[in-house]
Amino acid sequence: MMILSRLCAKLAGIVFTILVITSINFVLIHAAPGDPAMVIAGQSGAADAKFIEQVRAEYGLDQPFLVQLGTYIGKVVQLDLGYSYRQRAEVSQLILERLGPTLMLTLSAFFLSLIGGVLFGAFAGRRHGTWADLAVSLISLLFYATPVFWLGLMLVLVFSIQLDWLPAFGYANIRASSFGPIEYALDVAKHLILPVVTLSAIYMAVYTRLMRSSLIEVSHEDHVRTARAKGLNEGQILRRHMLRNAAVPVVTFAGLQAGALIGGAVVVETVFSWPGIGRLTFDAVTARDYPVLLGLFLMMSVLVIATNHLTDVLHRIIDPRIKGR
Amino acid sequence: MQGFMRTFLSRPAGGVGLVLLALVCLLAIVAPLLYPVSPWEMVGIPFSRPGENGMLLGSDTLGRDIAAGIVHGARVSILIGFASTATALGIGVLLGCIAGYAGGAVDAAIVRFTEIFQTIPSFVLAILFVAILTPSITTIILAIGLVSWPPLSRLTRAQVKTVSQREFVQAARCQGQSTISVVLRHVLPNAVSPIIVAGSLTVAAAILIEAALSFMGLGDPNFMSWGYMIGAGRTVIRQAWWMSVFPGIAILLTVVAINLVGEALNDTLNPRISRA
Numbered sequence: 348m349m350i351l352s353r354l355c356a357k358l359a360g361i362v363f364t365i366l367v368i369t370s371i372n373f374v375l376i377h378a379a380p381g382d383p384a385m386v387i388a389g390q391s392g393a394a395d396a397k398f399i400e401q402v403r404a405e406y407g408l409d410q411p412f413l414v415q416l417g418t419y420i421g422k423v424v425q426l427d428l429g430y431s432y433r434q435r436a437e438v439s440q441l442i443l444e445r446l447g448p449t450l451m452l453t454l455s456a457f458f459l460s461l462i463g464g465v466l467f468g469a470f471a472g473r474r475h476g477t478w479a480d481l482a483v484s485l486i487s488l489l490f491y492a493t494p495v496f497w498l499g500l501m502l503v504l505v506f507s508i509q510l511d512w513l514p515a516f517g518y519a520n521i522r523a524s525s526f527g528p529i530e531y532a533l534d535v536a537k538h539l540i541l542p543v544v545t546l547s548a549i550y551m552a553v554y555t556r557l558m559r560s561s562l563i564e565v566s567h568e569d570h571v572r573t574a575r576a577k578g579l580n581e582g583q584i585l586r587r588h589m590l591r592n593a594a595v596p597v598v599t600f601a602g603l604q605a606g607a608l609i610g611g612a613v614v615v616e617t618v619f620s621w622p623g624i625g626r627l628t629f630d631a632v633t634a635r636d637y638p639v640l641l642g643l644f645l646m647m648s649v650l651v652i653a654t655n656h657l658t659d660v661l662h663r664i665i666d667p668r669i670k671g672r
Numbered sequence: 673m674q675g676f677m678r679t680f681l682s683r684p685a686g687g688v689g690l691v692l693l694a695l696v697c698l699l700a701i702v703a704p705l706l707y708p709v710s711p712w713e714m715v716g717i718p719f720s721r722p723g724e725n726g727m728l729l730g731s732d733t734l735g736r737d738i739a740a741g742i743v744h745g746a747r748v749s750i751l752i753g754f755a756s757t758a759t760a761l762g763i764g765v766l767l768g769c770i771a772g773y774a775g776g777a778v779d780a781a782i783v784r785f786t787e788i789f790q791t792i793p794s795f796v797l798a799i800l801f802v803a804i805l806t807p808s809i810t811t812i813i814l815a816i817g818l819v820s821w822p823p824l825s826r827l828t829r830a831q832v833k834t835v836s837q838r839e840f841v842q843a844a845r846c847q848g849q850s851t852i853s854v855v856l857r858h859v860l861p862n863a864v865s866p867i868i869v870a871g872s873l874t875v876a877a878a879i880l881i882e883a884a885l886s887f888m889g890l891g892d893p894n895f896m897s898w899g900y901m902i903g904a905g906r907t908v909i910r911q912a913w914w915m916s917v918f919p920g921i922a923i924l925l926t927v928v929a930i931n932l933v934g935e936a937l938n939d940t941l942n943p944r945i946s947r948a
């Protein structure tokens with residue numbers, strides 16, 4: 348019974364969040380200079396008077412404000428995110444087609460940055476006050492301050508143009524259709540390396556700093572002193588008594604970064620012409636294809652909410668103390 | 673104040689950051705004197721390498737001076753960084769104060785609202801906001817302010833909550849001072865130092881968001897900005913690395929400087945927190 352009511356509360360929270368996000372879209376459509384129908388139609392659709400009329404009728408734009416809001420929310424609930432006049436396709440269709448590559452990119456970056464951050468942070472934290480610690484801190488400060496898209500370009504400059512080791516852009520080789528499945532997977536993986544490293548760098552820097560300070564804090568705790576008094580060696584103390592504790596705030600924080608990660612994916616996909624929803628965002632910005640932009644914002648928000656709940660589960664696995672709460 | 677400066681400068685990182693930041697601000701101020709001609713003006717041969725044809729950092733695809741662009745771009749970055757942080761502080765501190773001081777249902781509602789804003793992918797909201805309301809300095813500042821306030825609001829709320837429990841606040845209330853006066857004269861001044869630190873780090877984040885927006889083609893078309901320069905140089909990076917390398921270094925140095933200043937401020941203003 349307890350579990351059921353908690354689940355209900357959680358679901359209500361999710362629904363409410365999505366309602367707020369939908370309302371933000373709605374408000375933006377109406378705050379735009381000019382006719383809201385033009386925004387919903389997108390700049391390329393706006394030239395077509397018949398299409399505009401159709402949009403106006405469909406969204407009830409001659410109705411009172413609240414009725415309009417209701418109509419808009421109703422459409423979103425039915426997963427109708429509008430129609431892109433420019434691309435001549437349903438917005439939801441466009442987004443779903445591009446979801447796979449983005450998930451591949453963001454999930455790889457998420458795990459790479461988390462693992463890298465925990466390892467580097469633990470490395471620096473154990474050597475608190477030494478040159479190695481200072482070096483890790485300095486490097487992470489630099490990566491933290493680097494614009495993501497610029498880092499991507501610099502990696503292309505070095506690894507694609509100068510060294511010619513990795514492809515500079517795209518998802519797969521142009522001749523990929525003639526590849527076997529294993530060869531194809533390897534080709535995609537090769538294309539994935541630079542985008543993932545670019546997207547991970549800033550988060551790895553953040554997690555390194557967090558893990559470092561968290562480990563230093565944990566190292567002062569009583570149970571660590573007890574472990575040391577028991578005669579365990581430093582490696583065992585680190586692995587069995589400190590790492591897991593210290594990683595809890597890092598995982599919490601990483602979960603909260605899902606929104607930022609997807610924002611980062613937008614610029615990274617733009618730099619590397621990665622065919623995901625980030626690249627779709629860039630194309631929609633360039634073409635002022637508003638229905639696609641509005642739909643993307645909604646979809647990405649839903650993705651972030653889903654991720655937040657996933658990290659919640661992950662959190663419970665790492666830290667059994669919060670199970671009861 | 674003297675003690676403050678001494679502690680601040682006793683950290684080498686703080687001094688370095690301050691000098692770097694002062695340099696960027698100085699560049700921004702004297703830009704029209706250094707390069708009186710608009711950075712959009714074609715002044716030399718396109719694709720000049722750094723040092724060629726009298727252009728220190730080379731020219732871009734249309735023969736515009738990269739160095740002029742960088743100096744003028746500093747104005748945009750600094751302006752947007754500080755103005756959007758001011759906007760975010762305005763929203764965040766106001767909401768945080770109300771939530772922290774009022775408590776109860778008002779508090780719960782504001783906390784929920786803040787949480788929702790924190791889950792939203794902020795950069796995507798900024799893109800949407802600027803694209804729909806047409807790119808200009810004002811919409812960019814508003815967009816960045818709109819997506820940057822939630823951490824400031826949470827911090828303010830937590831601070832106000834602790835401070836308002838203290839005896840001197842109760843004393844002020846017992847004297848019959850109005851709520852606004854209690855909050856403005858007694859609570860906020862004692863809650864402000866972590867907010868200043870967080871605000872300084874928000875400036876750095878805001879500069880990065882602005883750069884990313886103008887890289888995506890959502891900059892104000894009337895002002896040269898570093899992100900725009902990188903975006904424009906991106907397509908010719910094989911032939912002309914300097915067009916995208918130098919503006920990036922400018923962003924990197926500015927953001928590092930602000931982060932260093934922020935950390936030194938943190939060590940100075942919150943000695944207990946930072947040494948723990």
